Amino acid sequence: MDGTFNENDISDVIASDKAHVWHHLIQHKQFETNDPRIILEGKGMRVWDQNGKEYLDAVSGGVWTVNVGYGRESIAKAVYDQLMKLCYFSQSAGSVPGSRFAQKLIEKMPGMSRVYYTNSGSEANEKVFKMVRQLSHKNHGGRKYKILYRDRDYHGGTIGTMSAGGQDERVMQYEPLAPGFVRVPHCMHYRAHEQGLEGLSIEEYGVRAADAIEQVILREGADTIGLLCLEPVTAGGGVITPPPGYWPRVQEICTKYDILLHIDEVVCGVGRTGTWFGYQNYGVKPDFVTMAKGVASGYAAIALCVTTEAVFDMFKDDASDPLGYFRDISTFGGCTAGPAAALENMAIIEDENLLDNCTEMGARMMGNLEALMEKHKIIGDVRGKGLFLGAELVTDRSSKEPVSEAQMAQVAADCSAQGVIIGMSNRSVPGLNNVLCFSPALIAKADDIDQITDAVDGALGRVFG
Numbered sequence: 001m002d003g004t005f006n007e008n009d010i011s012d013v014i015a016s017d018k019a020h021v022w023h024h025l026i027q028h029k030q031f032e033t034n035d036p037r038i039i040l041e042g043k044g045m046r047v048w049d050q051n052g053k054e055y056l057d058a059v060s061g062g063v064w065t066v067n068v069g070y071g072r073e074s075i076a077k078a079v080y081d082q083l084m085k086l087c088y089f090s091q092s093a094g095s096v097p098g099s100r101f102a103q104k105l106i107e108k109m110p111g112m113s114r115v116y117y118t119n120s121g122s123e124a125n126e127k128v129f130k131m132v133r134q135l136s137h138k139n140h141g142g143r144k145y146k147i148l149y150r151d152r153d154y155h156g157g158t159i160g161t162m163s164a165g166g167q168d169e170r171v172m173q174y175e176p177l178a179p180g181f182v183r184v185p186h187c188m189h190y191r192a193h194e195q196g197l198e199g200l201s202i203e204e205y206g207v208r209a210a211d212a213i214e215q216v217i218l219r220e221g222a223d224t225i226g227l228l229c230l231e232p233v234t235a236g237g238g239v240i241t242p243p244p245g246y247w248p249r250v251q252e253i254c255t256k257y258d259i260l261l262h263i264d265e266v267v268c269g270v271g272r273t274g275t276w277f278g279y280q281n282y283g284v285k286p287d288f289v290t291m292a293k294g295v296a297s298g299y300a301a302i303a304l305c306v307t308t309e310a311v312f313d314m315f316k317d318d319a320s321d322p323l324g325y326f327r328d329i330s331t332f333g334g335c336t337a338g339p340a341a342a343l344e345n346m347a348i349i350e351d352e353n354l355l356d357n358c359t360e361m362g363a364r365m366m367g368n369l370e371a372l373m374e375k376h377k378i379i380g381d382v383r384g385k386g387l388f389l390g391a392e393l394v395t396d397r398s399s400k401e402p403v404s405e406a407q408m409a410q411v412a413a414d415c416s417a418q419g420v421i422i423g424m425s426n427r428s429v430p431g432l433n434n435v436l437c438f439s440p441a442l443i444a445k446a447d448d449i450d451q452i453t454d455a456v457d458g459a460l461g462r463v464f465g
């Protein structure tokens with residue numbers, strides 16, 4: 001650290017944090033006796049807390065965000081220069097970075113063409129839901145309004161996105177939710193037995209898991225369903241990679257029943273899985289793509305809802321209809337810092353070949369996790385794509401009984417004591433919050449990857465013996 005903070009500053013910061021800040025997803029009783037962690041500084045893949053302790057950050061800022069690492073001067077400078085030129089104007093007008101980033105982004109997304117700027121992943125997803133509801137009114141007499149979402153997927157913390165929430169613990173006590181959202185089954189081969197589909201090869205399972213979506217469509221009536229919303233790789237719901245055969249069948253089903261396909265790339269978007277977007281690993285052609293976290297690696301808040309020209313056209317085909325266009329506003333979608341940071345973030349990924357590095361380091365980490373699985377019986381499954389990986393912990397490999405959340409927390413705390421911050425599924429799927437999550441920055445080197453898995457090795461040995 002550069003010594004900017006002295007002890008008194010820090011005790012003031014901690015005192016006001018404890019007195020006034022409400023942290024996300026945390027029970028605060030503990031802060032009556034303990035101090036919250038305050039992160040003071042970050043450089044590359046490492047951060048420092050209030051005690052000067054250094055950590056290797058294996059979760060890119062806690063929630064899969066800081067993809068190009070901390071302390072990037074070129075992004076800070078691009079944001080500074082842009083803010084001095086023009087900080088903001090509402091999206092009724094265009095901006096230089098907004099226009100340039102849209103162009104650059106669309107070059108990476110063949111088949112997509114229009115970018116709508118917003119300020120959070122939840123908000124970007126809400127825009128899709130609104131568009132679909134409006135299209136239902138415009139084209140189907142209001143009937144094709146239902147939105148399908150998948151068990152174990154997550155799309156945000158607003159009432160609308162929680163209504164599309166496949167993680168029951170995130171939703172409990174916040175009901176009533178919005179009507180018109182319908183759940184389809186998950187596609188997790190490791191837990192196929194929950195669906196009565198045990199014993200199938202992973203390829204057979206992939207097709208059957210997609211067929212299960214069709215069954216829901218037939219039950220509800222295809223003419224009532226406007227959208228299928230899916231994560232390309234489920235993130236907080238347990239790092240679930242889609243089985244082979246799943247996505248082609250999903251695409252076929254959407255086409256057959258005239259259902260628009262929305263891929264929520266809030267986590268996978270902009271490099272996390274070794275391709276620009278997660279769906280590009282599976283040859284899918286979406287109608288909507290949303291993204292947020294990695295778009296500007298957290299250097300500025302930015303999120304986007306991207307559509308095809310065909311979707312866009314449906315909102316401008318009748319200029320005489322006063323209600324016929326997308327009547328939406330996102331105040332902070334007009335902040336110019338976001339696209340300025342996003343442009344530089346993308347340039348860094350290209351200049352430093354970070355997609356290739358992500359694939360290479362992801363393969364190394366997967367190899368390391370597989371070796372840990374040989375050694376520790378507590379690991380029931382390892383999954384992932386690129387630098388987006390998970391290890392599911394079970395007390396018994398045949399029954400797949402999950403370890404307790406308390407034990408998961410002990411593993412994470414042990415890694416933290418060793419100076420490595422890892423993640424874990426948390427208050428997500430009731431009774432199944434048993435997946436360790438890893439998403440180091442795309443700049444990770446072999447030594448960093450080994451340091452992460454060595455820490456997990458030590459922690460599993462100490463917690464489970």
Ligand SMILES: Cc1ncc(COP(=O)(O)O)c(C=O)c1O
Nearest residue numbers: 120121122154155156266267292
């Ligand atoms: C897949 C996915 N979609 C949407 C969101 C919501 O994004 P935000 O927290 O920016 O609203 C998240 C957040 O973790 C996410 O993981």
